[in-house]
Amino acid sequence: MALFTVEDVHKTFHNGDVQEEILKGVNLTLNEGEMTALVGASGSGKSTLLTIAAGLQSTTEGSIIFGGSNLATMNAEQIRQVRASKFGFVFQFAHLVPFLTVEEQLFLMLGVAETVWSKAEQQQQIDHILSLIGMNHRKKMYPTSLSGGEKQRVAIARAIIHQPKVLFADEPTASLDSTRSKEIMELLKDITKKLNITTLIVTHDKEMLPYVDSIVKMVDGVIQ
Structure with a gap:
């Protein structure tokens, strides 16, 4: 079932008198409980499309439903609320807070998401998600004690701790070796199915494509 649609989206950037159209009428449908890979050469517009879909920048024209x-058509505060409560984000680097333990990173995210859960309910959710990603035994550790793969697992936990509907992942395996990359993709696939999340992942690595449900290719600002 379609949960998220991009309808005839255009994006034009202005640099003085020069206009550059990055997205040229993009249409995309994301289905609930499925992971879609957005692929294409550098400069094709895939990261721009992801950030627009995620409400991180505006369209020049078109709709994000x-x-x-x-x-x-939402104002800045309305978009912020949707991002905080309904969306999750994973990037190339984990960007963990260095002075917080794994567990504290997740408590912080629950605060950002403005959840109404009690402290006991938050702790229960944290333990559940850390078990799901295989990191419950590391919850008292600081980022300096974690490997690159473990840090990215915590970043994924942080992205899904508040039970988002949509997960956006921009090159989440680019900083990892091939073994860790496959582990992270297997984890994302597992999470997408178990939590019924709609996942959109930007990747340039063809080795990651067997893990996704569908592949969308972008060329020069359009989907082929």
Whole structure:
């Protein structure tokens, strides 16, 4: 079932008198409980499309439909609320807070997401998610004690701790070796199915494509 749709989206950047159209009428449908890979050469527009879909930047033209609402017509506060409560984000680097333990990273995210859970409910959710990603035994550790793969697992936990509907992942395996990359993709696939999340992942690595449900290729600002 379609959960998220991008409808005729254009994005033009202005540099003085020069205009550069990065997205040229993109249409995309993301289904609930599925992971979609967005692939294409550098400069094709895939990261721009991901950030627009995630509400991190505006469209020049077109609609982003989620939950029956159009993100393109929302004000900044409305978009912030959707991002905080309904979306999760994973990037190339984990960007963990260095002075917080694994467990504290997740408590912080629950605060950012403005959840109404009690402290006991938050702890239960944290323990559940850390078990899901195989990191419960490391919850009292600081980022300096974690490997690159472990840090990325914590970043994924942070992205899903508040039970988002959509997970956006921008090159989440680019900083990892091939073994750790496959482990992270297997984890993302598992999470997508078990939690019924809609996942959109930007990747340039063809080795990661067997893990996804569908592949969308972008060329020069359009989907082929």
